[in-house]
Amino acid sequence: MSSFPYGEAVALSSRVRRVTAPNSGPMTGPGTNSYLIGKERIALVDPGPAIDSHIAALIAIVGDRLKWIFVTHTHRDHSPAAKAVAAATGAELVGNIIENDGFQDPSFTEARSLANDECLKTDEFTLRAVLTPGHVSNHVCYLVEEDRMLITGDHIMGGSTVVIIPPAGDMADYIHSLERMLDYDLSHLAPGHGDLIDAPHAEVKHLIAHRLKRERKVSDALAKLGPCPLSALLPVVYDDVAESLHQMAAKSLLAHLLKLDTDGRAKLVGDNWTLVD
Numbered sequence: 001m002s003s004f005p006y007g008e009a010v011a012l013s014s015r016v017r018r019v020t021a022p023n024s025g026p027m028t029g030p031g032t033n034s035y036l037i038g039k040e041r042i043a044l045v046d047p048g049p050a051i052d053s054h055i056a057a058l059i060a061i062v063g064d065r066l067k068w069i070f071v072t073h074t075h076r077d078h079s080p081a082a083k084a085v086a087a088a089t090g091a092e093l094v095g096n097i098i099e100n101d102g103f104q105d106p107s108f109t110e111a112r113s114l115a116n117d118e119c120l121k122t123d124e125f126t127l128r129a130v131l132t133p134g135h136v137s138n139h140v141c142y143l144v145e146e147d148r149m150l151i152t153g154d155h156i157m158g159g160s161t162v163v164i165i166p167p168a169g170d171m172a173d174y175i176h177s178l179e180r181m182l183d184y185d186l187s188h189l190a191p192g193h194g195d196l197i198d199a200p201h202a203e204v205k206h207l208i209a210h211r212l213k214r215e216r217k218v219s220d221a222l223a224k225l226g227p228c229p230l231s232a233l234l235p236v237v238y239d240d241v242a243e244s245l246h247q248m249a250a251k252s253l254l255a256h257l258l259k260l261d262t263d264g265r266a267k268l269v270g271d272n273w274t275l276v277d
């Protein structure tokens with residue numbers, strides 16, 4: 001049996017359960033993970049896509065004990081089920097909202113917003129909001145303090161590289177938000193897609209190194225090709241990534257170029273990116 005059975009609660013600790021939505025795909029892995037914290041007064045993190053069977057499963061599992069629905073961000077595979085689950089349970093919606101850049105869930109329009117390190121405490125758990133802009137500017141991770149388990153949404157995914165889509169996504173912010181993870185004492189990462197990740201700090205350091213290595217590939221390609229458009233850089237910088245993913249990779253490439261611009265190392269002149277001496 002798959003470790004991601006759709007519609008079933010998989011226990012990850014005495015207080016955290018995972019229910020995976022049936023929206024598997026190249027960008028979503030086995031599907032979006034919804035996390036349930038607590039048994040008496042339950043918090044749900046990331047209700048997921050508005051798929052009827054997933055919404056019905058969540059409602060059946062929580063019964064009348066769901067009190068809060070948190071979202072890590074408002075991409076369409078993470079928050080659209082919130083409205084229906086809130087309507088059925090009376091749970092409060094919590095999460096930060098940004099202007100719709102064409103990638104946000106238009107149904108998630110009203111929620112209590114969160115500040116960094118804001119905590120929800122119940123008799124069973126403490127859930128700490130860790131603001132992590134980068135993948136998208138309104139991204140929040142949630143730390144289940146008793147388990148030292150960090151629910152990472154799309155800040156860190158199991159087994160694949162997170163896409164950064166400017167302008168709501170920002171590579172410099174993303175790397176900074178990864179570095180901030182190292183300030184927290186963690187035992188596991190619980191990603192929005194894929195399985196629990198052990199050795200969180202090693203994983204975070206690996207991800208930072210991976211991004212900086214890609215950034216070096218971008219500056220090396222600019223040095224080699226001279227002033228050129230993003231489309232000419234794409235196959236050189238992502239020669240290790242399947243061509244079917246290049247459309248998405250182009251967004252992360254733009255994010256890298258914008259970071260180099262912010263760092264004063266590259267600039268856009270007309271349609272051509274060029275290194276700054």
Ligand SMILES: [Zn+2]
Nearest residue numbers: 073075135154
């Ligand atoms: Zn996302």
